[in-house]
Amino acid sequence: MLRIPTLLPFVVSTPFTILFILLVTGRGAAFMYGIAGAITMIVSQQGLFLGADLTNYRIEHKFQYVVVASPVSSLTYMFSVALSELAFAAPALAVLLAITAYFLPTFTVLTVAEILAVAILTWVTTSSIGFFLSTYVLNTRTAFLTVSFISIILSVLPPVFYPLQIIPASFRWVAELVPTTHASVLIQSAVNLPSAPFQVLVSWVALPAFTVVFLLLALFKAKWRES
Amino acid sequence: MPNSIIEAEGLVKYYRQQVKPALDSLNLEVSEGRIFTLLGRNGAGKTTFLRIATTQLLPTSGSITVFGVDALARPKDVRKRIAITPQEAKPLWSLNPYDHVVLTLMMRGESHSVAAAKAEAVLKVLELDEFRKVHSEELSGGLRQRILIAITIACDVDILFLDEPTIGLDPLGRRRVWNELIRLKREKGKTIVLTTHYMDEAEALSDELVIVDKGRALVKGSPSDVRTGHLRSRIRVDVSDGFSPSELESYGKVTRAGNLSRLFVDESVAHEISGEALKRRAAISISPVTLDDVFVDIVGARIEDEEAARDE
Numbered sequence: 357m358l359r360i361p362t363l364l365p366f367v368v369s370t371p372f373t374i375l376f377i378l379l380v381t382g383r384g385a386a387f388m389y390g391i392a393g394a395i396t397m398i399v400s401q402q403g404l405f406l407g408a409d410l411t412n413y414r415i416e417h418k419f420q421y422v423v424v425a426s427p428v429s430s431l432t433y434m435f436s437v438a439l440s441e442l443a444f445a446a447p448a449l450a451v452l453l454a455i456t457a458y459f460l461p462t463f464t465v466l467t468v469a470e471i472l473a474v475a476i477l478t479w480v481t482t483s484s485i486g487f488f489l490s491t492y493v494l495n496t497r498t499a500f501l502t503v504s505f506i507s508i509i510l511s512v513l514p515p516v517f518y519p520l521q522i523i524p525a526s527f528r529w530v531a532e533l534v535p536t537t538h539a540s541v542l543i544q545s546a547v548n549l550p551s552a553p554f555q556v557l558v559s560w561v562a563l564p565a566f567t568v569v570f571l572l573l574a575l576f577k578a579k580w581r582e583s
Numbered sequence: 584m585p586n587s588i589i590e591a592e593g594l595v596k597y598y599r600q601q602v603k604p605a606l607d608s609l610n611l612e613v614s615e616g617r618i619f620t621l622l623g624r625n626g627a628g629k630t631t632f633l634r635i636a637t638t639q640l641l642p643t644s645g646s647i648t649v650f651g652v653d654a655l656a657r658p659k660d661v662r663k664r665i666a667i668t669p670q671e672a673k674p675l676w677s678l679n680p681y682d683h684v685v686l687t688l689m690m691r692g693e694s695h696s697v698a699a700a701k702a703e704a705v706l707k708v709l710e711l712d713e714f715r716k717v718h719s720e721e722l723s724g725g726l727r728q729r730i731l732i733a734i735t736i737a738c739d740v741d742i743l744f745l746d747e748p749t750i751g752l753d754p755l756g757r758r759r760v761w762n763e764l765i766r767l768k769r770e771k772g773k774t775i776v777l778t779t780h781y782m783d784e785a786e787a788l789s790d791e792l793v794i795v796d797k798g799r800a801l802v803k804g805s806p807s808d809v810r811t812g813h814l815r816s817r818i819r820v821d822v823s824d825g826f827s828p829s830e831l832e833s834y835g836k837v838t839r840a841g842n843l844s845r846l847f848v849d850e851s852v853a854h855e856i857s858g859e860a861l862k863r864r865a866a867i868s869i870s871p872v873t874l875d876d877v878f879v880d881i882v883g884a885r886i887e888d889e890e891a892a893r894d895e
Contacts, residue, residue, distance in 0.1 A: 413675070416673060417672060417673045417674070417675060418669035418670070418671065418672035418673070419672070419675065421634070421637075421639055421667065421669040421672070422666075422667060422668075422669065422672070422687070422734070423690070424637075424638065424639045424662075425637035425638060425639055425662060425665055425666065425667045425744070426662055426663075426665075426666065426690070426691055426738075427659070427662050427663040427691055427692065428690050428691065432690075433690075436690065581638060581639060581640065581641060581658065582634075582639060582640045582641070583640075583641045
């Protein structure tokens, strides 16, 4: 990020645009849903951008070939590059946490810890998805399109910027299949938005479970040595 | 006789949706502390072999050991002792040469101070030190290629794999790389496996080489063995004018090389042609047979055979 700070606006533009729309069109509660959604989206899209960047490194730069033929493991490589992606999210996260602290009377260290824990789980989950995809995508153009599409599936369509309760009960299970739904439910709960305690409990189980599943997928099913 | 450090037996590789194999029962041995070159046309199987040997790619069948270790079953034991410069790789555009080397070495487990010292040394040797802080996007193609070679050299591993390493380098840059590779072999006992299209590079560097075509090893040996062993004739005569095609054919098989008619002959026939050329004031040139001639003869003959088979 320090090398190319000019990329920062591109990284934060989408979540902050949605937040701005919610601020203009909604009331206070909608704005706080926007904050929860923006935090989730910023972290999840950085994980997915990892997929596009790694595809580029593999196909255009052949950098992954250099790494495979070295003692570096696939997960070390994934987390190393993912950390650099996360660095781009850090300023936006700091701004969003500062806004939350300003508007939330009950804001405590525990709130920060809860949000950061959810952010880390989301980052690991989406980075694993990104890495897994990057080892199968055949060209960089497809990679960027795929990442944009999955970003919509993960961050725009599911209840990330709005409450899960809006979705009719019979269809909620579909939303619950998306890891970012649980991330947002937990952040909404952390910033004192109305949440069903049972749903929060379910999300505290579901999000780490998704993290483990996608991490295992990246570890065992990503194409590190090609066949 | 040096020990074999890489042994490949019956390597076969079919890529998906390809009818013909990229490697077709390839058998190869690379000796420790030598420079080994794979020569071949585009698509001959050179890169496929390198990718299998460097544990990036699994073969369809066959076996390969590196340092005596089964590279297919135990890739981790091989990876810590090898490094590769892939073909047509590009440095990351936002990193400078120094960062490339340091970050790669740190990724491989070196401390920052050791990585920095090794980076300074290798950048100096490859004359990249004056560009050490310039983003690679602002460097020429040749300098970018030198960054990739610098990374591999800096890894200080037992086997360096270089896939067409000097493509895009100017003649002085190529010689700088050649000198460094020879120094690494002589002073540090490194084994270097490289692929190239440049015959002069193969001649200048190789202790052993193999000509590969359609996934098979056609000829193996030292450059001089390959040069003298394959073509019985040791003299190449290039004729520009002064002789009719039938006159030339009376001396031996004539091939076209651009505007020239080329003959491979022994010394007595070369004397005869040169005497006749002097009488006629015809333009000819006489030189020893080169690796390029052997390559064209071997691979060209296969192409002619295939074309003849297709015509039938």
